[in-house]
Amino acid sequence: MIVPEVCLALIAAIKEFVMMPRTEEECKEVSNGFNSRWNFPNCLGSTDRKRAQILAPKNSSRLFSNYKGTSNAVFFAVVDVNYNVTHADVGCQWRLSDGGVFTHTTVYTKLEKNQL
Numbered sequence: 001m002i003v004p005e006v007c008l009a010l011i012a013a014i015k016e017f018v019m020m021p022r023t024e025e026e027c028k029e030v031s032n033g034f035n036s037r038w039n040f041p042n043c044l045g046s047t048d049r050k051r052a053q054i055l056a057p058k059n060s061s062r063l064f065s066n067y068k069g070t071s072n073a074v075f076f077a078v079v080d081v082n083y084n085v086t087h088a089d090v091g092c093q094w095r096l097s098d099g100g101v102f103t104h105t106t107v108y109t110k111l112e113k114n115q116l
Contacts, residue, residue: 020045020078020086020107020116033081045078045086049101074101 021027027044034043051072078087089105102108110116 018085018088030080037081045080047076047078047102049074049076051075076101076105078107 021030021044030044031042034040034046051074054071054073073090076089077085080086087105087107089107107116
């Protein structure tokens with residue numbers, strides 16, 4: 001019972017620090033930073049994922065199980081040019097490819113709906 005409570009407290013504590021660029025000017029600032037520092041024009045973030053061993057949720061069948069018999073969840077993050085986390089997504093099934101993990105994030109959903 002404590003895990004959901006701790007998760008909600010963490011979200012409340014960091015939500016003002018973990019956010020995607022919200023204005024055109026902020027997007028240009030991030031893009032210019034990637035271009036000048038890394039020579040990546042038109043880039044708004046760098047992504048990566050990490051698998052972590054978990055206790056599988058009840059009634060999840062084998063969605064989170066891997067070939068070793070353990071259960072995993074995927075942590076996905078987007079960072080800006082200064083390594084600040086601008087988006088984090090947790091809980092995707094481990095069996096998905098990198099592209100599959102991305103398509104299950106809120107960033108992808110918002111991109112598809114032109115909400116970013």
